[in-house]
Amino acid sequence: MFGDEPGTGGRAGTGAGAARERSEPAPGAVLLPGWLAADAQLRLVTACRQWARPPAGMHTVRIPTGGMMSVQMVSLGWHWYPYGYRRTAADGAPVKAFPPELGELARRAVAQAYGDAVGTIAGAAGYEPDIAIVNHYAHGAKMGLHQDRDERTDAPVVSLSLGDTCVFRLGNTETRTRPWTDLELHSGDLLVFGGPSRFAYHGVVRTLPGTADPALGLTGRLNITVRQSGLAVGSAG
Secondary structure (H helix, E strand, C coil): CCCCCCCCCCCCCCCCCCCCCCEEEECCEEEECCCCCHHHHHHHHHHHHHHHCCCCCCEEEECCCCCEEEEEEEEECCEEECCEEECECCCCCECECCCHHHHHHHHHHHHHHHHHHHHHCCCCCCCCCCEEEEEEECCCCCEEEECCCCCCCCCCEEEEEEECEEEEEECCCCCCCCCCEEEEECCCCEEEECHHHCCCCEEEEEEECCCCCHHHCCCCEEEEEEECCCCCCCCCC
């Protein structure tokens, strides 16, 4: 689905370059470079391959204007569609369950991102994620600036990057225009955005082909975003 299986080759990566440090590109947004170790990245890529299989597998989304998104995606816990959530996937099958281990990983991410300030970020102290959306960016795929507003809570969003580096645009909460900040997200990077940045416009300007570690056996980029829906069991978006 995403290229070669681990250990079977692939393009040479370009390397991460100079060491990068924790940063806060906007209030409530925290970037932790290299947060996922190599073995953890490999486990997640393997898991993504399982999640991508039908039924309720990876698919391309048609947006209300009629166009097709250039990324492919699969949802866990709740199925995302423009602009809401439901319990059935695009093929009519029940959505795959949200993995408890992914929830634990996301809770640890929020705790490490905010540290002692976790109690000052809306929804961070009692963070209970129940949704994951996995996006696969093949070469040339991108995502326009948008807000994550389909959840019924302002709890933080956890974003994990795997594979090729991308240029991620973090904008403001009012418009799709400037001001914005462009960040390079490498494989293993963690980005958490909550608080004042929870509803910031954001998107992926481009990916950088050939920058993934060949050991991942991954073509393109995978992005796993973990969220708390705020939806009651049995409800629909």
